[in-house]
Structures are given as C-alpha cells and as structure tokens.
Amino acid sequence: MIHLMSDIELVGAPAGVEGAGFFATSLDKAVGIARANSLWPLPFATSCCGIEFMATMSPHYDLARFGAERLSFSPRQADLLMVMGTISKKMGPVLRQVYLQMAEPRWVLAMGACASSGGIFDTYSVLQGIDEIIPVDVYIPGCPPRPEAVIDGFMQIQELVKTETLRRRDTPEYQKLLASYGIL
C-alpha cells in the first residue's frame, strides 16, 4: 500500500479567503509565516550551553526541521541572536557590537541560566544577565537546558515572529525599549 500523504506536518496556511486559483490573506500573516519558518540564527555560543546547542542541531533533536538550517555567523545576515552561555563583562561590549550590527527585524534568545541572569556565577566578572545590555525576547532557563527546552524556546520565538506587525521597529514601545538600552 502506498501512503500518499506522509505524517510529517508542514506549516499550515493562515486564515484567509480561498477561491479558484487565488488565496487572499493579510500581508503580515503571510510575511509572518515566511519569517518564522526560515529564521537564520546566529549561534553566539560561549560555553556549556553551546555544546547543548550542538546537540540540538544534531540529527537526534534536529533544529533544522524548524527552518533554522542555515546558521549565520555573520550578524549582518542573521535574524535571531541566540546567546548561549555565560557572558562576562569583558565579552559584554562584543555582544553589544554584534547586536548592533544585526539588521531589523531581529530577535534575541537568551539560552541558559547564565545568559538569562548570570546563572550560578554571581561574581564580579560575570554580567548578571544579557538583558543588562541588549533587549531579550525569549529566555530559556536551564543549566544547560535540555534540547527539548531549546526547541520550545525557539518555537516561542516563532510565535513572536508570526504575530509581529510588519514594521515593529517604528512602534513607540520598541523605540522606547531600545532607547532605554542606549541603542538608537
């Protein structure tokens, strides 16, 4: 017996009006789906969470299923900055520079306890959370978080990406948030 339809779920179409030869929906829904399922992450891996990210990219957990196949190490071409691992005060300016080099629309994912809040390293040399220097969209707790948790965090980013208006960068809330970090 030949199975005509496999059991792999593809991304469903958004709500819209369908007819013979056309499909009408709103532009931001279509763009949202396109963006969410083809995010280019920048793996900013500093320590142990980076190894768990390697395990998430590996065939066993496979983050590439969600569209994050092409890792970009250049911030100019990346959508999602995944900060994985402890950021020390020496690394802070480097992280900020990488964030500033990313073009809009950009999202930030803080993976692990160290990136979210400093983790177990409450010391003079560790930045107590990257949200002291850049705005963060999703935090993934864990030390290190399991690959399932990383995928869950990534899916939450996808939800954020899908439901964002087309030009978030012009909204007053976003402008105020960036101004509070000193980013113009």
Add this chain to the structure above:
Amino acid sequence: MQNHPVYTDNDPQNELSTLNLGPTHPATHGVFQNVLQLDGERIVSGVSTIGYIHRAFEKIAEHRPFYQITPLTDRLNYCSSPINNMGWHMTVEKLLGIQLPKRVDYLRIIIMELARISDHLICNSVLGVDTGATAGFFYLMEQRENIYEIYEEVCGSRLTTNIGRIGGFERNFNDIALRKIKKFVKEYPAVLREFETLLKRNRIFVDRTKGVAEVTAEQALSYSWSGPILRATGVDYDVRAMNPYCSYEDFDFEVPVGEKGDVYARFLVRNEEMWQSLRLIEQALTKLEKEPTDIFHADVPDFYLPPKEEVYNNMEALIYHFKIVMGEIPTPHTEVYHSVEGGNGELGFYLVNDGGRSPYRLHFRRPSFINYQMYASMSRGMLLSDAIINMSSLNVIAGELDA
C-alpha cells in the same frame, strides 16, 4: 574595545593586514581572540587574548563548601565534565584520607573513560568539520547522545553532570545503566571504524593535516604541555600511568604516542585513545561482576550524606546530616595537590585547606590554559587555514581556558 598590543612597528610600509580572529568566530570553538598580522595568507605574528568567559571559579570556590564546588568543576572542561567531577572528589578524598571500595573505583573508571571518549569524539569530528568534512560530525554526535543517556541514568543530567559524591556515588548504577553501558561498548566500535574510514586515510584530510604545526618534544615540555597533544610529540606522559589513581594500576591499557607532533598525529593519538578507553571500560565491566553489587560509596558517615529514610527515622543519621550540611565537621589543616588525566591533559587541583568547610584556596591547574600559550608563537609563519586547524587540534575548551 580592549587595548591589546598589536605589533605595528615591524610594518613601516603598512603592507601587512590585520585580521581579528575575534572572540565570536565559527572556527574558534569557544571565546578567545587572536589578532593576527597577515602577509597575504601567511601569518606574520599574532597576539592571543583570553578571559572572555572568566567566571572567577577560584574565587567562588573559597565561598562554597566542598560538595558545592562539584558543579563548578563541571563547567571547567564541559565536554567531559565527569572527569573534572571525579578529579575533585579524589582530591577531597585524598585530603580527608577516605579509602574507596574497589567497586566504586571501577564504576568511576567507567564513567571517566566514557567522558574521555565523548571529549575526543567532539575534538576529532570537529577537526573534520574544520577541514570541510561535516558528515563525520553528525555520525559521532549521535554516539554522544548514547553517552548522555548513560549519564542521565546515573546522575540525572546530560552535560554538566555533577556526578558522584565525596566518597562514592549518589545512587547505585541500576540495571538500565549497566545495560546501556554494555550496549554502547558493543555498538561504538562499528561507528568509530566507520568514522575512521571517512578521515584516517582520506587523501584530502591527510594532506591538510600531515606536517602542519609540528612540535618537538623539547618545545612541548618547555611549554608544560600535557595530554594527547604532548603524547603526539613522542612523550609518553599520562597521569593514569605515571601516578595512578582510582585503581588504574589494576588495568591493562596502552598509552598511544605519536612521532612528529603535527595535527595528524594528534588526531591519531586521540583516535587510538578512544579505543583504549573502550578497552578499559570492558575490563571494568568484567571486574565489576566479581564485586558485590550493592556497594556504591565508602563508609564515611562524616562526609557522605546518609539516605533520607534514615535521616527521618534515626537520630544518629539526623545528627550526621546536620553536621555535614552545616559544616560542623573539622577537616585537616593542610594542602594537597592531586591531578587526573583530563581530556586535554593533566587536570590538577591544588587545595589549601584551613580546617573549615570551604577551601582557603583552590587552584585549578587547567590543561587548556597551559596548552594554549604556545599558539601565538606556533602560528608564526603558518598559512591561515593551517592555523585554524592547529587551533582545533589543540582542543581548547573555553571554560577550562578562563575558569
């Protein structure tokens, strides 16, 4: 940014270009920086900057009791955290004079050799990725998942394991764990042989790595190198053989040694060490069958927490629990240095104790830190692509580099 010295006085005509192989770079496996001066593709000079993930482990350790330092040691060489954990436990056991039953030693050897295999497989497969062969990486990372499952069975965690306690293990290895270990030992050889067919005699890989970054034994010893990269130069210094710990003297294993110290030799030494680790695990499994199956820790009520059922029902256990957790048990006022063979070399713990429940001073002798010093002077005269491969073969783990 940081004010790091860049040699500009050797370039009056401004013909050389400066390349910042910066803290964030896909090829540097971890956060460390090399500012290189290039003449075309050839490196003229380089300056290394580290400390981008300095988390002040040694300072934290002065404020934590002994059993709370184990999670810190996890995050030194996080690719093989059980070795760090066991090394720390052995240091404290040496300080306190705790003798372990043989079964605990054999279980520790199994866990440490599994960790060594997982560390070497990352290094070798990533060396393949850096030369362009990504397939081997995906094959071997799947095996790392099998090792993670064994850790999960024993301690609950995958990567930063915090495995074991001072005096033994927190729980006995159940049947599932032993079954998984036996399955791993049976299945891994085939995968490793398949990986070897991809790279070991691959014309491209051999041309890329043979003769690159040759190091003599005298240079390596002068730079205090240790581990597989030292053994690749011809010096057979392995802490397990020279200063045996944890019953390694009862086991029969070889220490693979290379000749020229180039990147290909380091790859082969690590590969052969994985085979020797498998041999050690098999011997340990055989030896385990002769030991009674219910011992998993030493009988030291002063330092090993009693089981919770006894704490709630037995007065003596309650008192011991209180004393251990509140740190009321005096410890010797002395100093100890103990080293184990980590994935990258001699991982040493220098513990100076003042009788309390936290160390007075704890210093980690970190092999990645000491091995990496030579990198800048080694890269002089090398092509940039060779320097990248050299860096991968040194297996510098950022957590151990900066501590």
Add this chain to the structure above:
Amino acid sequence: MGKITNEELLAKINAKFGDQLTVVGEPFGLLTLETTRENISGILSWLKTEPSLQFIYLTDLTGIHYPENAGKEIGVIYHLHSLVNNVRIRIKVFLDEKDIHIPTATTLWDGANWMERETYDFFGVLFDGHPDLRRILNVDDMTAFPMRKEFPLEDPNRVDKKDYFFGR
C-alpha cells in the same frame, strides 16, 4: 612510585642549598620547601638542569594570599615534576605586600609565561624579567587584584539583590 625517594631528594637539595631553604613538610607525599626570592632562581635552575634530578616539567605556578602574616602576605607556589624520576616537589616563596617582586621563571620554562600573568592578574605579583606582564583573564582596565582576600566575590554595583530578602 618514584625512582628517588623524598629523603634522597631532600639530601641532595640540602647538600647544595642547605641554608637557603626550609622544609615545610611532606603533605601527602609531596616534599614542600620554602625559600626566599633571592634564592628561588638558583634553586629552580639547579633543579631543572641537575642530571640526576631533571625537574624539567613545570606543572603549576600560582599564588596565595595570607593577610594575617605580616611581611609575608603573598605567596608564590611552584609545582615541579621530574618525568624521568617520577617525583614531584613544591616550592613556596613568600613576599611582602609592599615589595612584591620576584624573578621570573620564563627563562627556564616557556610555560611559565601565562601562569605568571595569571598570578599577576589575581594577586598583583610582579615578575621581574617577564616579557609581557599584563592582565590575562580580567578586564584590562581593572585596578584591583581580585583573588586577594579583601576583594568581594560579588559585584558591588548590583541593585537587585536586596539584603533584606537574603537575610543579610
């Protein structure tokens, strides 16, 4: 174990440097000696080059801070290893906080370079003759030496850890 026992090792060292060092002890089988900064270079180079000993491997170089020992607050501790004879030795040198110089070991072992930089970074020990003595792990513009006992572990500028909630 080793081909040379600690007694033989101590006898050889005493024969050459009898009055320049004191024996601290043998904790856990590791012979521990203490000496002064004037004698340390001579002792280290003799230990490295003496054919019957050959302490060619510098295992570790680190520091320690005892604020109560007036005049001998900062210690520099060397761990050496003779691979041929399989014997280790530990040598300590104590320095006054106000005059914290000691000759460098980089002339003997290249590997001492970063180890001394780390000791300078953490304790402020100045190694005379070091080719490039600057901070290695901490930020370059830091002025204090963090591993000294008076330096706090936590960042003093944190505003979110209220003492009230932590029982301080």
